[in-house]
Amino acid sequence: MPERNPLDPEQGPIAPGGGYGAGMDLAASDADTLEYPESHGQEPGGPAGKPRSLWSDAWRDLRRNPVFIISVLIILFLVFISLWPGTIATQDPLQANLQKAQAGPEAGHPFGFDQQGRDVYTRVVYGARASVTVGVCATLGVVLLGSVLGGLAGFFGGWWDAILSRISDVFFGIPVVLGGLVFLSVVTNSTVWPVVGFMVLLGWPQIARIARGSVITARQNDYVQAARALGAGNSRMLLRHIAPNAVAPVIVVGTIALGTYIALEATLSYLGVGLKPPTVSWGIDISDASNQIRNAPHMLLWPAGALSLTVLAFIMLGDAVRDALDPKLR
Amino acid sequence: MATSVELSTEEGGTEGGPLLDVRNLHVEFRTREGVARAVNGVDYSVDAGETLAVLGESGSGKSVTAQAIMGILDSPPGFVTQGKIIFQGRDMLKLSGEERRKVRGARMAMIFQDALSSLNPVLNVGEQLGEMFTVHRGLSRKQARAKAVELMERVRIPAAKERVRSYPHQFSGGMRQRVMIAMAMALEPELIIADEPTTALDVTVQAQVMDLLADLQREYNMGLILITHDLGVVADVADKIAVMYAGRIVETSPVHDIYAKPAHPYTKGLLDSIPRLDQKGQELYAIKGLPPNLLHIPPGCAFNPRCPLAQDVCRTEVPPLYRVSRDRASACHFWKEVVGDDSAPADKA
Numbered sequence: 001m002p003e004r005n006p007l008d009p010e011q012g013p014i015a016p017g018g019g020y021g022a023g024m025d026l027a028a029s030d031a032d033t034l035e036y037p038e039s040h041g042q043e044p045g046g047p048a049g050k051p052r053s054l055w056s057d058a059w060r061d062l063r064r065n066p067v068f069i070i071s072v073l074i075i076l077f078l079v080f081i082s083l084w085p086g087t088i089a090t091q092d093p094l095q096a097n098l099q100k101a102q103a104g105p106e107a108g109h110p111f112g113f114d115q116q117g118r119d120v121y122t123r124v125v126y127g128a129r130a131s132v133t134v135g136v137c138a139t140l141g142v143v144l145l146g147s148v149l150g151g152l153a154g155f156f157g158g159w160w161d162a163i164l165s166r167i168s169d170v171f172f173g174i175p176v177v178l179g180g181l182v183f184l185s186v187v188t189n190s191t192v193w194p195v196v197g198f199m200v201l202l203g204w205p206q207i208a209r210i211a212r213g214s215v216i217t218a219r220q221n222d223y224v225q226a227a228r229a230l231g232a233g234n235s236r237m238l239l240r241h242i243a244p245n246a247v248a249p250v251i252v253v254g255t256i257a258l259g260t261y262i263a264l265e266a267t268l269s270y271l272g273v274g275l276k277p278p279t280v281s282w283g284i285d286i287s288d289a290s291n292q293i294r295n296a297p298h299m300l301l302w303p304a305g306a307l308s309l310t311v312l313a314f315i316m317l318g319d320a321v322r323d324a325l326d327p328k329l330r
Numbered sequence: 331m332a333t334s335v336e337l338s339t340e341e342g343g344t345e346g347g348p349l350l351d352v353r354n355l356h357v358e359f360r361t362r363e364g365v366a367r368a369v370n371g372v373d374y375s376v377d378a379g380e381t382l383a384v385l386g387e388s389g390s391g392k393s394v395t396a397q398a399i400m401g402i403l404d405s406p407p408g409f410v411t412q413g414k415i416i417f418q419g420r421d422m423l424k425l426s427g428e429e430r431r432k433v434r435g436a437r438m439a440m441i442f443q444d445a446l447s448s449l450n451p452v453l454n455v456g457e458q459l460g461e462m463f464t465v466h467r468g469l470s471r472k473q474a475r476a477k478a479v480e481l482m483e484r485v486r487i488p489a490a491k492e493r494v495r496s497y498p499h500q501f502s503g504g505m506r507q508r509v510m511i512a513m514a515m516a517l518e519p520e521l522i523i524a525d526e527p528t529t530a531l532d533v534t535v536q537a538q539v540m541d542l543l544a545d546l547q548r549e550y551n552m553g554l555i556l557i558t559h560d561l562g563v564v565a566d567v568a569d570k571i572a573v574m575y576a577g578r579i580v581e582t583s584p585v586h587d588i589y590a591k592p593a594h595p596y597t598k599g600l601l602d603s604i605p606r607l608d609q610k611g612q613e614l615y616a617i618k619g620l621p622p623n624l625l626h627i628p629p630g631c632a633f634n635p636r637c638p639l640a641q642d643v644c645r646t647e648v649p650p651l652y653r654v655s656r657d658r659a660s661a662c663h664f665w666k667e668v669v670g671d672d673s674a675p676a677d678k679a
Contacts, residue, residue: 053452053454053497055452221447222442222444222447222448223447223448223449223450223451225402225442225448226440226442226448226449226510226513227450227461228402228434229400229402229434229435229439229440229442230434230435230439230440230462230513230514230516231431231432231433231434231435231436231462231465231466232431232435232461232465233428233431233465236461236465240450240453240461241450241453244450244452244453245450245451245452
């Protein structure tokens with residue numbers, strides 16, 4: 001992560017002591033007022049203005065935002081331990097030592113033991129994998145399905161839009177937890193995929209609505225009309241002119257949703273219909289611990305803390321991304 | 331009234347006819363409030379190398395006519411209900427959607443009013459210019475970029491090589507409009523429709539952009555339809571003028587005659603409402619009233635509620651286009667009085 005060093009030459013012409021906002025504004029207004037290209041045939045400061053796209057602007061904003069940096073560090077760490085949990089947890093999350101059941105922290109076991117004498121620290125580390133996998137896969141599925149369906153509905157309108165809107169209303173109407181109890185209670189598969197599938201099934205209307213709305217807004221822009229007047233066909237207009245201008249809200253909502261899907265996985269696992277042992281999941285551990293909250297609070301504390309931190313990190317990331325992509329909301 | 335020879339558009343076959351021939355075009359918008367008749371029988375034609383200025387207030391149907399010609403009407407709610415748009419001998423309204431798409435950009439192109447909103451903010455100008463070549467000509471991205479630089483030089487954008495990767499918001503208004511013009515010019519179309527190309531620009535930049543457009547038009551011998559509400563812009567560049575009101579053409583004329591002797595009270599009103607140095611200190615003339623609601627166009631001559639010369643006949647009979655001289659026409663029952671009257675605005679009495 002680049003440091004926010006005010007003297008960093010890479011960060012452009014920023015007056016020392018001036019906030020980056022002030023520096024940027026000055027540079028921009030200079031370029032505007034100094035421009036007499038029409039009459040002088042050349043543009044003062046023209047080449048100095050490096051090409052800046054929406055994305056590179058957003059990136060500039062993001063890398064100066066401490067909320068973004070903190071959340072990204074947490075998330076990178078989570079991703080790391082879910083890929084290689086063995087690097088920081090050398091024990092086996094399934095190894096049970098009943099003699100130590102519910103015992104508190106001791107040397108080599110900083111978080112203590114659970115009901116069956118398994119090491120809580122190891123289980124918390126290994127539990128990240130289930131959470132991150134479910135969160136990432138569910139979000140990808142929801143974003144892909146939702147933005148394709150919603151985007152097409154917004155672009156073409158008419159009967160396709162009408163049918164899709166009604167279908168998404170139906171899925172919206174299903175309470176998530178009730179739906180989970182109904183759909184997932186019949187599943188015996190202990191992998192993450194039934195849970196991911198269920199989340200995609202119930203989650204896509206949220207993204208579809210946002211994608212539809214933002215495609216409708218982008219579609220009305222003059223440049224889409226102009227592209228049409230210059231001979232662009234439907235697919236080109238949609239993919240090249242509308243989609244890049246409509247994708248920002250989808251990214252923002254998708255990032256925040258990732259956190260909520262992780263929480264939802266824990267909720268479903270807690271209720272016994274999400275992931276099932278022997279899969280290691282924070283939700284399952286929280287569920288096991290909840291009966292013992294008075295005797296062994298550490299069993300609840302650590303998985304619940306990890307879950308909260310993870311959800312918080314994704315929601316913070318979503319906030320930061322929203323600020324960067326849509327400065328008007330600030 | 332004796333010489334009420336209606337201007338007909340019967341002559342002019344497909345071969346050797348004008349570049350673009352719009353005949354009796356009707357466009358309506360079917361809205362929830364009712365049917366808005368935006369264009370009610372427009373006839374005009376443009377030859378190669380010729381500039382037609384279409385003049386009118388907001389809502390007079392000038393832009394809608396242009397959109398119908400381009401085939402980019404939002405449909406629904408907009409529908410062409412009658413008429414022909416003959417371009418290079420083919421009736422555009424009879425082509426399939428795909429055939430029309432191939433005409434757009436390659437054979438006829440359009441320049442929009444606000445270049446900032448007409449350029450895609452997430453693509454740099456090189457990508458947008460190059461797109462013309464990748465879509466229509468199948469060039470590679472690299473070749474297209476080279477073409478884009480060439481185009482930017484052709485519309486006199488300084489430092490084109492460096493600026494080809496810049497984004498629209500990094501250009502000044504005049505430069506953006508040049509990019510727009512370059513995009514429209516890219517495939518050397520035979521016809522360009524410029525919809526108020528200079529309205530969003532500073533006055534000094536306006537003249538430069540108009541000059542550029544006129545130069546390019548001469549160079550490539552294109553037909554140009556210049557849509558504007560600004561009589562000042564038109565005078566230097568247009569060959570002929572069509573004045574529109576409430577979806578109809580009320581006067582057509584070569585450009586210089588119309589300034590000297592307007593033949594329709596509406597045109598006269600427009601001319602009289604231009605501030606002039608020799609009238610300093612006097613109150614500026616304004617046409618009374620408002621343009622008609624297109625849902626309820628008044629019967630007879632649509633201009634009659636605002637017309638100082640209106641008589642009973644104007645409230646009942648739609649005036650045809652009377653031939654004023656060889657190449658002029660006016661849709662006013664009393665065009666003779668209008669042309670003959672050289673004094674101050676007619677309703678001063």
